[in-house]
Amino acid sequence: MTMRTILKLIASTAALHLAASGPVLAQDEPITIGVQAPTTGSEATYGKDMLNAIGLAADEINAKGGLLGGRQITLVSGDTACDPQQSVNAASRLASQEVVGVVGGYCSGATQPTLKIYGDANIPFVIVAANSTQLIPANPGNAFMINSTGADQAKTAVDFFAGKGIDKLAIVNQGDAYSQDLANLTRDAWKAAGHEVSAFEYVNKGEQDFSALVNKIRGSGAQAVFWTAYYADGGLLIRQLRQRGFQGTIAVGDGSNSPKLFDIAGRAAEGVYAFSNPTADFLPAAKQFISDYQAKFDTAPGPYAPLAYDGMQLMAWAIDKAGSTDADAIIKALGSADGKEWLAGPISFTPQHTLARSNFVVLEGQDGKWTRYQP
Amino acid sequence: MTWYDSLLQQLADGLVLGSFYALVALGYTMVFGVIKLLNFAHGDLYMTGAFAGFGGLSLVSGVLGAGWLGIFVAMLLAMLAVGCLGVVIERIAYHPMLAAPRLSILITALAVSLVLQNAALSLTGGQYTAFRTDLGFGGLSLGNLFISYNQIVLVATAAVLMIALELFVSKTLYGRAMRAVAIDKDMCRMLGINVSAVIAITFFIGSGLAAAAGTMAGAYYGSIWYFMGFLIGLKAFTAAVIGGIGSITGAMLGGLILGLLESFGTHIPFIGSEWKDVFTFAILILVLVFKPTGLLGKSEVERM
Known part of the structure; x- marks a missing residue:
């Protein structure tokens, strides 16, 4: 191909x-x-x-x-x-x-x-x-x-979770520059907005079993989980969260808004939110x-x-x-x-050569595909 | 969630993880027992098994469905196919090297690992493949404790496979021959045991068990890719060493212990989940320092 x-x-x-x-x-x-x-x-x-x-x-x-x-x-x-x-x-x-x-x-x-x-x-x-x-x-x-940049996405994420009436948020990243950056920015912005980060976790790339992590998230009383890394492992995490009866809100960053997330997570991806750059649709x-x-x-x-x-x-x-x-x-x-x-x-561009505006939108998983989320 | 619930939950999760480790560790330990080779390609046989199981399931799902029955048949097909692949690998890559210095055959094993991994990389384009099944999310809810039916079936299947292996090794003629070859190859040859055939059987069974673990992991986690064998290969090796490499019951025990250690390791106060693997491999170092033969291993003069 x-x-x-x-x-x-x-x-x-x-x-x-x-x-x-x-x-x-x-x-x-x-x-x-x-x-x-x-x-x-x-x-x-x-x-x-x-x-x-x-x-x-x-x-x-x-x-x-x-x-x-x-x-x-x-x-x-x-x-x-x-x-x-x-x-x-x-x-x-x-x-x-x-x-x-x-x-x-x-x-x-x-x-x-x-x-x-x-x-x-x-x-x-x-x-x-x-x-x-x-x-x-x-x-x-x-x-x-x-x-x-990630800072714009973190702001979109904080506004979204706060709009959902959430106070305790669990943030999971994969330790690479992109997902760690987004996780740190979101944590800081979430705390600055007066909310609680109940779990701030990290998983190895390529790991398949997240059971211990899921227990920890559930035990922390988190009302929502924000996955800041990519779809392949994100799909596994979403699946295992839902398999173990996590009922709260799940949202993923723009590295995970691929249609393939639905292949891997299956039905568990229904109702999952994603922050996205402007996609063609x-x-x-x-x-x-x-x-x-x-x-x-x-x-x-x-x-x-x-x-x-x-x-x-x-x-x-x-x-x-x-x-x-x-x-x-x-x-x-x-x-x-x-x-x-x-x-x-x-x-x-800004003087730092970044885009001079935020272009993030919120999507929701419905019937195996992403649709624009309307609060 | 009380500490008591949390303890039980981690125990259940640790058992699932431990079953995978144990099945893969068995292959390491059997091959080491018979030809004293650390078969580094073993994790990749697990990966190959996952893809073979995926192929098998697409073949049979039309007739048997993609529920547990279909997955079970796919798993048997994968065990057969990867078992044969294991025998072929032994014939082509390891058999000619049996008389060579131990380091050469170890390097050959690394080469086989790379061949399998890169073959899978080019065949799949490095993409994740979704392992679609009809398995539900149902399970037993006891208060805060949640055990899915999938987990129960998985641990039970692993247990059946391990008991069958134990019976095969301890009760049958071939099992006895296998134990004899592990002790003294030359003596066996003199007594008329077909040593090559015994080695082939060992590879067949070891690779087949890895394929069983691979197929079950694919169905349970829902996605497979070419690199999935690396980390589990490393951890199963750790499990085999903890249990005592060369010992079959040791590998089962080591796998379960490692699964539990990992599950509990994530929950040590003040230590986050990012320390999980540090914890796991620190245990490996401690075992190597204080009990190099592992929990159930017998001491032997020469070691790799």
Whole structure:
């Protein structure tokens, strides 16, 4: 599937390129863009989704005549496997292939160490999904986050739980940069709002048995559980919580709002809430995008597809605005993003290069799929 | 929840976890007993067993449904398939190395582990596979204590498998041969025992038990992936060492003790759940320091 998608991508961009090119001048050279995404490993579903959406954006740009007066975009992908070590290898490889810019970045833990690599190589980087606040101080100045950060999500979570009349909250994370960051931010915000954190727990990635943890949560008198990590283990936790008769509210962070959560947790996922970035289904502007994506890849776009698509489009916009492939000019152009409407809403940046607004929505699991929650 | 309820609940949970550890630990200990090899691929046979059980269930669920009956048949199919895989692995990877230094065969075992893991990685694309069953969430509620029917069936199945193994080893001809080979291979050969066949049977049974644990874990937890064998392989090894590696009853005991330790370890005051594994492996170190032969192991001069 991955290889086939990549090959298809290369074949289609190559075909377009051949059709457009006459004699090869420097002006006709393709513009190489790196795509950093986890296409294997536990988060592969999201990674392939991002790769698809970025490929779709690149194909559309190429079909309209490319960038800088006719230069086509060629994509090269680097698989991070959501693993800090593998992501460093992938980023080094992309940097050595002299990419003009990099789009992607999922799993904050795996994205963080790549910031230095792209910073040293002075490559503009549009981070489309990773949103830990720990990325902000690690950013050498060349990276831009178009997803709202963990702090925005923590605020959405606190407002949601408080609105449900909950006082005692159990927070569970997995000890990686993303889920720990979200857990810490939520704990602090929850306490600051005058409520009680009755359990603050941690589970090992890949662990299957959460029975002891579930007992501890039940024993703590928690009225709600907030899982801040990813869907694969989250699905197991939700299942075991409900199996053991936990009746309270369960909510999961944006790493868990995949449709696959319903596969793993089954009926237990009914009535579970999720905080989500703007997914295609809830975006009025995304109708055309959904049908194009569906037609091309024969599957519905996943939660990060619109952001990934926007990331590629934003990078292309910045290259055209810079008028060259010069890194400093592109970084300057990205920084000047002016609140223009994209698929997932307007993009403009704070001085720390984070999105200048919160884009989180609350979803509820109903009949095996996510629907927009209306309080 | 009173401390009393909480104690009973952890006891029940510890038993479930311990049953998985014990079934996997048995394979470690049997193989070690017979050819003195720490079969590091054993955790991955557990993973392979989970996928084989998943495949088996999709085959039979049309006829038998995806309830306990279907899962039971799928489990038998998985035991058969992975048992045969265990024998093939022994033939191809370990048999030619039996005369080689012990370190070489240990490295071969690590290689087999990587081969199985990466084969599963490329076949599944590294994705989680949902193990869909029709098992309900029902159970016995005694006050605050909750034990699901699934847990009861699971522990009972594990107990039946372990009793069957104990009977096989202590009462049958092949079981006797297995114990004899564990003590002195050369002498057995001289007395006309087909040592290769006994080793093959040992691998078949050990791998089959791992597959049984894998299938049950898949059905119980609801999702399987290529890396699921790593942590449990490590913990089952710990269980085998605690019980005394090479001893079958030791492996069962070690598995149950480890399951209980983990379950209670999460609840030690002032120590959070993040310390659970530290606690588990600290016990392993203590056992190795103070009783290197484990609880039921016999002392032997040469050790790996």
